[in-house]
Amino acid sequence: MDIPDLVRQELGDEEIQAGVTLGDEDAVCFTPTRTLVYRGEGLLSDEKVEAYPFDFERLTISEGRRKTKFTLVYTDGKREFGVPGSRADAVLEQLLEGALRGSTAIGEEESVTGVFRFSELTLVVTEGRLLKHLGSVTWDNDFESYPFDAVTGLDFEEGSVATAVVLTVDGRPERIKAPSNQASAVRKTLQESLFAYHDVSSLADLNAEVAADTEDEPDDGGGLGLESGIDPLVSDEDDGEETATTAAAVAPETGGQTAAPAADAEDGDIAALEQQVARLTEAVEQQSERIEAQEATIETLIDELRQGR
Structure with missing residues (x-):
């Protein structure tokens, strides 16, 4: 788009990185540090350009039937400008890109898509x-x-x-x-x-x-660390008891002969582990269902509040 002379004067050493036309001669231009809103000369107003730095603390958008109003809140007050509703999304995208890049929330060459x-x-x-x-x-x-x-x-x-x-x-x-x-x-x-x-x-x-x-990535032990919120299925005490039990089974006091451990100390442990895993799985699924139900209720309440119910 053509850059009006008044905008060129306002630029100083900066360059325009993007722009959105608003119809007639009006346009919004974006530099690395600010938004420039240009208004062409009309029957009720003179030609002018207003600057809105990207270091705003809060952004609010109000949508009307034909126009969308942007309200930018700074440490020393708030400032507003409006654009046609059909141009609002394009302006918002560039406005947020400039603010995020200026606050180093995104990289210097990183664009909003x-x-x-x-x-x-x-x-x-x-x-x-x-x-x-x-x-x-x-x-x-x-x-x-x-x-x-x-x-x-x-x-x-x-x-x-x-x-x-x-x-x-x-x-x-x-x-x-x-x-x-x-x-x-x-x-x-x-x-x-x-x-x-x-x-x-x-x-x-x-x-x-x-x-x-x-x-x-390096193995962290299966994620059952101190911060996992899940207790290990076998504790240190269990290990000691199992070692003693196995040693007794291998070297009983009768004649010093070696005896094989009972297959039933093993089947029982596996069955207990399977039951514990099944209970944990069921608890997680029930919790997920409750969370989804709560989200649906909250969304319904928000919609009804917005409709003035």
């Missing part, structure tokens, strides 16, 4: 990570980041009203629900970014690649 907003959740997909923000505001410093180099699995669970994105990071699954009408775009954007990052061409290849990376 997609921004998705539904209910009180905002997702930002970049070339190197997935960022998630929860809350009534669109964005502030309270967000979570999931780097692609730590991803160990990706899956999608489709439902009637929403699709769950299951992103496993360092072996821990993170479930994110996307409404069905946006799920396809979320899936496409996230897959393409992850595929490009790991240099693969399919979901199966991606999971095989990240699983292979996990297998190359």
